[in-house]
Amino acid sequence: MATTGQPVEPKAKDAYTAAQAAQDASAKHDTRSFKIWRGQSGKGEFVEYKQDVVEGMVVLDAVHEIQATQANDLAVRWNCKAGKCGSCSAEINGMPKLMCMTRLSELDAQKPVTIEPMRAFPHMKDLVTDVSWNFEVKKKIQKFTPRKPDAPDGTWRMQQVDADRVQEFRKCIECFLCQDVCHVLRDHEKHNDFIGPRFLVYTAALEMHPLDTGDRIPELRKEFGIGYCNITKCCTKVCPEHITITDNAIIPLKERVVDEFFDPLGKLVKIFSRRKKE
Amino acid sequence: MTEYQTFEHDVLVIGAGGAGLRAAIEAAASGVSVGLVCKSLLGKAHTVMAEGGMAAAMGYVDDRDNWRVHFADTMRGGQYLNNWRMAEIHAKEAPDRVKELEGWGALFDRTADGRILQRNFGGHRYPRLAHVGDRTGLELIRTLQDEGVHRGIDVHMEVTVLTLLKDGDRVCGAFAYDRERGRFRLFKAKAVVLATGGIGRAFKITSNSWEYSGDGHSLAYHAGAALMDMEFVQFHPTGMVWPPSVRGILVTEGVRGEGGILKNRDGKRFMFENIPDNYKAQTADTPEEGWKYTQGDKNSRRPPELLTRDHVARMIVSEVKAGRGSPHGGVFLDIAWIKEKIPNSEEHIKRKLPSMYHQFMQLAGIDITKEPMEIGPTTHYVMGGIRVDGDSQMSTVPGLFAAGECAAGLHGANRLGGNSLSDLIVFGKRAGEYAAKFAKEHGAAKVDMGQVDKAANDALAPFSRPAGGEGPYQVQEALQETMQDNVGIVRAEGEMQNALKMIAVLKERASKAPVSGNREYNPGWHTALDLNNLLTVSQAVAMCALARKESRGGHFRDDYPDKSAEFAAFNHVVQKGANGEMELSRAPIPPMPDHLKAVIEEMK
Numbered sequence: 001m002a003t004t005g006q007p008v009e010p011k012a013k014d015a016y017t018a019a020q021a022a023q024d025a026s027a028k029h030d031t032r033s034f035k036i037w038r039g040q041s042g043k044g045e046f047v048e049y050k051q052d053v054v055e056g057m058v059v060l061d062a063v064h065e066i067q068a069t070q071a072n073d074l075a076v077r078w079n080c081k082a083g084k085c086g087s088c089s090a091e092i093n094g095m096p097k098l099m100c101m102t103r104l105s106e107l108d109a110q111k112p113v114t115i116e117p118m119r120a121f122p123h124m125k126d127l128v129t130d131v132s133w134n135f136e137v138k139k140k141i142q143k144f145t146p147r148k149p150d151a152p153d154g155t156w157r158m159q160q161v162d163a164d165r166v167q168e169f170r171k172c173i174e175c176f177l178c179q180d181v182c183h184v185l186r187d188h189e190k191h192n193d194f195i196g197p198r199f200l201v202y203t204a205a206l207e208m209h210p211l212d213t214g215d216r217i218p219e220l221r222k223e224f225g226i227g228y229c230n231i232t233k234c235c236t237k238v239c240p241e242h243i244t245i246t247d248n249a250i251i252p253l254k255e256r257v258v259d260e261f262f263d264p265l266g267k268l269v270k271i272f273s274r275r276k277k278e
Numbered sequence: 279m280t281e282y283q284t285f286e287h288d289v290l291v292i293g294a295g296g297a298g299l300r301a302a303i304e305a306a307a308s309g310v311s312v313g314l315v316c317k318s319l320l321g322k323a324h325t326v327m328a329e330g331g332m333a334a335a336m337g338y339v340d341d342r343d344n345w346r347v348h349f350a351d352t353m354r355g356g357q358y359l360n361n362w363r364m365a366e367i368h369a370k371e372a373p374d375r376v377k378e379l380e381g382w383g384a385l386f387d388r389t390a391d392g393r394i395l396q397r398n399f400g401g402h403r404y405p406r407l408a409h410v411g412d413r414t415g416l417e418l419i420r421t422l423q424d425e426g427v428h429r430g431i432d433v434h435m436e437v438t439v440l441t442l443l444k445d446g447d448r449v450c451g452a453f454a455y456d457r458e459r460g461r462f463r464l465f466k467a468k469a470v471v472l473a474t475g476g477i478g479r480a481f482k483i484t485s486n487s488w489e490y491s492g493d494g495h496s497l498a499y500h501a502g503a504a505l506m507d508m509e510f511v512q513f514h515p516t517g518m519v520w521p522p523s524v525r526g527i528l529v530t531e532g533v534r535g536e537g538g539i540l541k542n543r544d545g546k547r548f549m550f551e552n553i554p555d556n557y558k559a560q561t562a563d564t565p566e567e568g569w570k571y572t573q574g575d576k577n578s579r580r581p582p583e584l585l586t587r588d589h590v591a592r593m594i595v596s597e598v599k600a601g602r603g604s605p606h607g608g609v610f611l612d613i614a615w616i617k618e619k620i621p622n623s624e625e626h627i628k629r630k631l632p633s634m635y636h637q638f639m640q641l642a643g644i645d646i647t648k649e650p651m652e653i654g655p656t657t658h659y660v661m662g663g664i665r666v667d668g669d670s671q672m673s674t675v676p677g678l679f680a681a682g683e684c685a686a687g688l689h690g691a692n693r694l695g696g697n698s699l700s701d702l703i704v705f706g707k708r709a710g711e712y713a714a715k716f717a718k719e720h721g722a723a724k725v726d727m728g729q730v731d732k733a734a735n736d737a738l739a740p741f742s743r744p745a746g747g748e749g750p751y752q753v754q755e756a757l758q759e760t761m762q763d764n765v766g767i768v769r770a771e772g773e774m775q776n777a778l779k780m781i782a783v784l785k786e787r788a789s790k791a792p793v794s795g796n797r798e799y800n801p802g803w804h805t806a807l808d809l810n811n812l813l814t815v816s817q818a819v820a821m822c823a824l825a826r827k828e829s830r831g832g833h834f835r836d837d838y839p840d841k842s843a844e845f846a847a848f849n850h851v852v853q854k855g856a857n858g859e860m861e862l863s864r865a866p867i868p869p870m871p872d873h874l875k876a877v878i879e880e881m882k
Contacts, residue, residue: 015598015599015600015601016595016598016599016607016654016767016768017762017763017766019598019603019607020483020519020525020607020654022607023519023520023522023525023606023607024522027521027522040798054521054522054523055521055522056520056521056522056523056524056641056642057521057523058523058524058641061523067751067801067802068749068751068752068755069751072749072750072751072793072794072795072800072801072802072805073793073794073795073796073800073801073802073803074801075798075799075800075801076801077318077319078487078488079318079322079323079324079326079487079488079489080322080324080326080327080487081487081527082327082527082528082637083633083636083637083640084326084327084413084415084416084633085318085322085326085327085487086322087318087319087322101640101641103640103641124458124799125798125799126799128799130458131319132435135319135320135427135433135435138424138427139427139428143424143425143428144382144383144424144425146380146381146383149381153377154377154381155377155380155393155394156380156392157391157392157393158385158388158392159388159392160387160388160395163385163386163387163388166385167385167410167411170385170410170416170417170420171413171416171632173326173416174321206383209383209385211380211383212383
């Protein structure tokens, strides 16, 4: 095998590769302007880049092109580029979005596209933030505890209709855009007192799981701070998975908290029914 | 003197997708201390991309299914190059691994009687895939992640391993860096599990993320372990083709499982035209029979769209080559047509394939409930990997284990859809179990500081190269084009020799590529480091592919279009030779025991 840089014959493209290449050649090009936040540990500034872009590109494609050709050390977190891993969260023209699912054609072509890191978390470098707080919060939530299996072979029986509402919550890709937009975290920085929409959805998925036997209502009221949420629904609006966070997760949880702690009539009924049983 | 932080674990798991997490959970359950290294954040690994489901012969939808059928299907799909012991273990243990997930909170789609629903997939005789719509991988990783955080596993996020450390023959840890600060970390461990996934980033058109740079393959190879079957790369038949920036993004096989059909530009359903002999008896004669099969009719046979991935991908390429492709260089995949068959088809499609609906709407402006998709093959999976013992998953290096995509054996020459997620949980568990056992039976080994210093120097070298000239991204792109054009879906002698020459040139170019900026979260630097792994695995793929002078499974050669009995008898193995060069050898396939032979015969 050759070990030095001797010339290599370029391969004549076969019909299939040629068909793909022809697509690249026929796609429309344009030059767009991008203002990207550059800097480290909170200090930084917008740097403007002009970049050739191709029809159909998403914001993450443009960031990658800039990274490959103009700024090799531009820090950006990404993985799947298909809206499934929730890594490339950022604020695009001021809106919390996934860079991989935001097409350039959706954004005003006359103005530069601004791309900033999420603001609710400590800044690390360029577009990357320290989201470790979220992983710590999750550890505090009581784990899934199933009821005894329904069948002798150790399995359970559930109806699809009961699975449906929890499956909606389990679509969450943990992009943390809901945390980013939530004013309790973003503006009031209540990270110590409030777990945020993502973990209210997570708690709802556990509480409403057809098999779960745990009770997380006391924590929700106290250390999880569900009372801080005043249902402005910003989280629901930015969710890339279109989870109805506020209506389907948070409000029902709030109702459960109210039922358990603040409903005098309900309490009486509970006490009464308990007495009857005795 | 190299600066680093030191961490000690009994078992170090490298990779935090399905296999790594499952291994970590199992090792922790057996009472040893476990460290889990993730290249990205926890829960973001490539497993989230898996869509269709996990194969397990539970027989909930069709009670004719059992491990024997699953075993035979897997061997047939792999063209009998599989490690039959792994195929047997996989088929037998997958049902328990899937049921166990339910006890950890996974919420699969249900049958009418409340059990786990199973769907049809290519090459599986009966509906076998447990699934959650088309986001089964996310369900798997989240379930394991949430279970794992309560098991006392130490998680090291955004950490990349640079090299494995050895004490004599045995592995004794790993040397790594963290992305955030670019600082080095020394991991001392009694056993190491590699679960790093695949090599898709070696190709231009791929469904894989940046992480898939063959790290585990390369780490194991440089530590002296044997790699096997590296010529077998799976090109998934259905990736997006338009617009250019989304080319390669996966379109789940579930679309075809739910009744989706492939058509060329003339509207012809071309898959009926060429059905391989060993699948003729299992394939539908008419479109109507195929449709009935997808709707659960037990007396019907599968439509030809659900033949194995290697075959479907080649059929698509030949349609395009013949000038019968779709406008953007692929063919049509149509699920919208089922409106002729069922009422409320739009709602049905959105419920069964929500991510696909969303993905095409958002990225291509196509409503898949109303119009066909355009698709073409995309690099998806590598069947080859680290050679392991079928029972314990230990590699040829003592104390070094491998599971999931980076291990070889289960899938042979071609993997069946749905056998990957089940692979992760079956062999992830086994790797964790046997790694913990190894750690208990062996004391701590001694770390050689010479190895640490060398790894640190190599890692920092790109910073001291003269600036200007070609950067790491450009070398990576050149490698991806080389592999795509010369070692792709259809291969030939001259092109592969070309590729090997080009890889040697690219090694030179990579060794000169400078990086700018500092060590903190510097993707240019990481790309430069990943290049070494990509070049190693690319060379292994090209060498094995060149040597296999036949066509089988995922490996198809223009110049040797048929299967050869000679090549049916062995696997290709590559290993680092004494002089540091890659050496290729043939490892004869051990004879299959009679009880498994009988199963194959019975299922023919």
